[in-house]
Amino acid sequence: MTSIQPFERELAPAARAWPFEEARKLLDRIGGKVPEKGYVLLETGYGPSGLPHIGTFGEVARTTMVRQAFQRLSDIPTKLFCFSDDMDGFRKVPDNVPNKDMLAAHLGKPLTSVPDPFSNEYPSFGAANNARLRAFLDSFGFEYEFQSATDWYKSGRFDPMLLAMLRHYEEIQAVMLPTLGEERQQTYSIFLPICQKTGRVLQVPVVETKPDDGTIVYRGEDGALVETPVTGGNVKLQWKADWAGRWFALGVDYEMYGKDLIPSAELSAKIVRILAGKAPEGFAYELFLDEKGQKISKSKGNGLSVEEWLTYAPPESLALYMFQSPRKAKRLYFDVIPRAVDDYRTFVGKFAEEEEAKKLENPAWHIHGGKPPAPDSTGLTFGILLNLASACHAESKEVLWGFIRSYAPGATPEGDPQLDRLVGYALNYYRDFVAANKAYRAPTEAERGAFEALAAQLEAAPADASAEDIQNLFYEVGKTIMAEDLRGWFKTVYEVLLGQEQGPRMGSFVQLYGRDNMVALIRKALDGKLA
Template sequence: MSTERQLAEQARAWPFEEARKIVARLGGADVSKTPAKGYVLFETGYGPSGLPHIGTFGEVVRTTMVRQAFRRLSDIPTRLFCFSDDMDGLRKVPDNVPNKEMLAAHLGKPLTSVPDPFSNEHPSFGAANNARLRAFLDSFGFDYEFQSGTDWYKSGRFDPMLLAMLRHYDEILAVMLPTLGEERQQTYSIFLPICRKTGRVLQVPVVKIDPDAGTIVYRDEDGSLVETPVTGGNVKLQWKADWAGRWFALGVDYEMYGKDLIPSAELSARIVKILGGRPPEGFNYELFLDQEGKKISKSKGNGLSVEEWLRYAPPESLALYMHQQPRRAKRLYFDVIPRAVDEYLSLVEKLPKEEPARVMENPAWHVHDGKAPEHHAGGVSFAMLLNLAGVAHTDDKDVLWQYLRRYVPGATPQNAPYLDRLLANAVAYYVDFVKAHKKFRLPTPAERAALADLADTLRRLPEDASAEFIQNEVYEAGKRHFAQAELRQWFKTLYEVLLGSEQGPRMGAFIKLYGRDNVVHLIDRALAGDDLGEAA
C-alpha cells in the first residue's frame, strides 16, 4: 500500500470521511470491486429554469473534493455527471431574463421546447441555460460530463427505468400519497404526460395503467381520455420519482444535496429500493444565508453571486469557503470575502511545509487536488492591500504597485500576475465597500504618548528591517505604555487612529509594505490632529 493511500485512510477531513463511505459501499478497502457499469458515479443535479448560481458551484466543487479523496483510496475509475433536468416544465417566467412576454406564452412546456429568450443562438431556453452551465463549470476547470434529461428521456435510455416505474406504480404511489395534501392526492400521478396538442407537461390524473403494454391512460385538460406510452419521451416523471429514477437508471453512487431536500432524498431512496436498486451514498449540506440571516434564493436574488465574488476575490477563495464546515449554516455576503481570501492565502502558504500526516487535513489540499499551486502573494494579505489603498488614498493599481515592490522586491504585474490580480480584487472591494465607511478617530492622551514613542522607534529602524522585527518593535512600544492586558487595545488603537478601521493586518507587515517613513508621517499627522481620511 502506498504512503499516500495510508495517509488518506487516516485523513479526518470531511471529503475523506465521505469517500470512505463509498469504499465501504463497494465492499471495503480490501475487497472493493468495480461496479458492473465499470466506474463509480458521482452526480450533481441542476434545474435550468434559471441561470447557474453559487449553489451550483458549491455542489460541484464539494462533490469534486469527495471524488478527489476517493481517488486516493481506490483505483476504481470515477465519473462525474452534471445532470440537467431540462425536460421540466417552465413553471414561471424568471425575473432576470429578457423577452418575458414571449416566455409567458410557453408556460408549462418542457424547457427544451421553450424558445431561447436571449438571442436565438440556441434551439431552446433549456439549451441556452445548459450552455451557460457548461461555460460556467468549464471556467473553473471542473472535470465533469454534462447530461441532458431531455436526451435521456427521448433517446430511450430511460425507457427500462420508466417501465419499471410502471410495473411498481401502485407501490410507489403508496410511498408518495401520504406526503401530499388531500386535494393533491386526488389527481397525483408519478407520470406527467407531454400533451400532443399543446406540448405542455401536464399535471393530470392517470386513470389506467397497463404495464404489459407500457402505457397509461390519463384524463386530458379538456376531459378526454388519452392513452400514451411512458417510453420515448412521451412522459416525464414527477420531481421525487424523477430523482429516484435517475439514481436507478444511471446507477448513481454518490450525490449531495441541501438540508432542505432531506425528506425528498429519503422518499427517492425508498422508491429506488422498490425498483430493486440501491440508493446512492448521500451528504446533506447546510444552506447559505444572506446578510440578514435569511436563506439565499435563486429566485429572490439575495445573497451573493459567483460573478460578484470573483469581482473581489480569486476563485480559489470561494472554493475554500465551500469546503469549510459544509454542515454549518454560513452567511454568504460581501463582508465574508476578505477573511476568506486571507484564510486561503495562509493555507496555501502552509501547504508545502505541512507534515505528511497533516497535509490532507489542509483545506488548500482539497482546493488544489493535492498540488501546491505555483502562484503566491509574497506574504501580502488581502487586509493589507485594503488598508494600503485606504492610507494611500488611491484606487490606482499602478500607484499601489510602487508600495508592493518595497515589500516583494523584484515583483511586477508581469512576473507576479497572481499578486496583480489580488491587488485589482482588493482595490475593487475597497472602492465598493470600505472607502465610504472609513472612520478615523483622534488618539487619547495616553495613546498620543505611545504613538509618539512608536514614531521615534520607527525613525531609528534600519530601512531593511524585516516585517517580523518591526512587529516586535511595535509590540515593545505598546508594552512601554500599556499593561499586558491592554496590548490588544494598543493594536486596536493603531487600526482606528491610523487606518480608520476596527480591525487590521499585522502592523509589522503593513509598515514594511507602506514604508517606515510613510507610517511615521501618518503618526505625525494624527498627533497634529489632521483628518487622516483625506490625502496629505
C-alpha cells in the same frame, strides 16, 4: 486527472479530511469491486430554469473533492455526471431575461420546448441555460460529463426505468400520497403526460395504468380520456420520482444535496428500493446564510453570487469556503471574503513543507487535486493589501505596486501574476466596501502623547529593524497608555490612522508601507488632517 503520488495511495485510507471519509463510504458501498456498469458514478443535479449559481459551484466542487479522494483509494474508474432536469415544465418567467411576453406564451412546456429568449442562438431556453451551465463549469476546470433529461427521456434510455415505474405504480403512489395535502392527493400521479396538442407538461389525474401495454390513461385538460405510452418522451416523472428514477436508471453511486432535501432524498430512496435498486450514498450539506443569518434564497436574491465573489477574490478562495465545514451553516456574505482569501494563501504557503499525511488534510490538496501551486515570494496577505490601499487611498494597481517593489525589490506584476491578481482583487474590495465606510477619529489628548512617542521611536529605529522589532515598538508605546488593554490600543491605532476598527499586524504593515510613510501618516493624524 492529476497523476497520483505513491504516498497518497499509502496514506489515503487513514486520511481524516471529510472528502476521504466520504470516499471510504463510497468504496464500502460497492464492496471494493467495479460496479456492473464499469465505473463509479457521482452525480450533481441542475434545474435550468435559471442561471447557474453559487450552490451549483459548491455542489460540483465538493463532489469533485470526493471523487479525487476516491481515486487515491481505488483504481476503479469514476465518472461525474452533471444532470440537467431540462424537461421540467416552464413554470414562471424569470425577472432577469428578455422577451418576457414571448416566454409567457410557452408556460407549462418543457424547458427544451421553450424558445431561446436571449439571441435565438440555441434551439430552446433549456438549451441556452444548459450552455451557460457548461461554460460556467468549464471556466473552473471541472471534469464532468453533461447529461440532459430531455435526451434521456426522448432517446428511450429511460424507457426500462419508466416501465418499471409503471409496473410498481401503486406501490410508489402509496409512498408519495401520504406526503401530500388532501386536495393534491386527489389528482397526483408520478407520471406527468406531455400534451400532444399543446406541448405542455400536464399535472392531471391518471385514471388507469396498463403495465402490459406500457401506457397510462389520463383525463386531459378538456375532460377527455387520453391513453399515452410512458416511454419515448411522452411523459416525465414528478420530481421526487424523477430523482429516484434517475438514480435507478443511471446507477448513481453518490450524490450530495442540501439539508432541506433530506426528506425528499429519503422518499426517493424508498422508490429505488421498490424498483429493486440501491439508492446512492448521500451527503447532506448545510445551507448558506445571508448577512442577517437568514437562509439564502434564489427567489429573494439575498445571497452572494459567484460573479460577485470573483470580483473580489480568486476562485480558489471560494473553493476553500466550500471545503470548510460543509455540514455547518455559514454566512455567505462579502465580509467573509478577505478571511477566505488569506486562509487559502496560508494553506498553499505551508503545503510544500508539511509531512505527507498532513498534506492530505490540507484544503489546498483538495482544491487543486493534489497539486497546489507554489506560493508567491512576498507572503503578502489580502488583508495587508487592503490596509495598504486604505492608508494610501489607492485607486490603481501601480500605486500598490510601488510599495510592493520597495518591500520586495524582485517582485513584478509580470513575474508574479498571482500576486498581481490579488492586488486587483484588493483594490476592488477596498473601493466597494472599505473606502465608503472609513471613519477616522481624532486622537484624545492622552492618545496624542502616545502617537508622538510612536512616531519618534519609528524614526529612531535601526534601518534594519525587522517587522517583529517594529511590532514591539507598538507594544511598548501601548503599554504606556493602555497597559491593561493592548487590544484597545491597537483598535485606537486602526481608528486614528486607518479609519477602521480592525486592521493588520502593524509590524508587517509598516515594513510594506514604509516607516517614513507611517511617520507621515501619524503626523497627519496629529495635525487633524485625517479625521
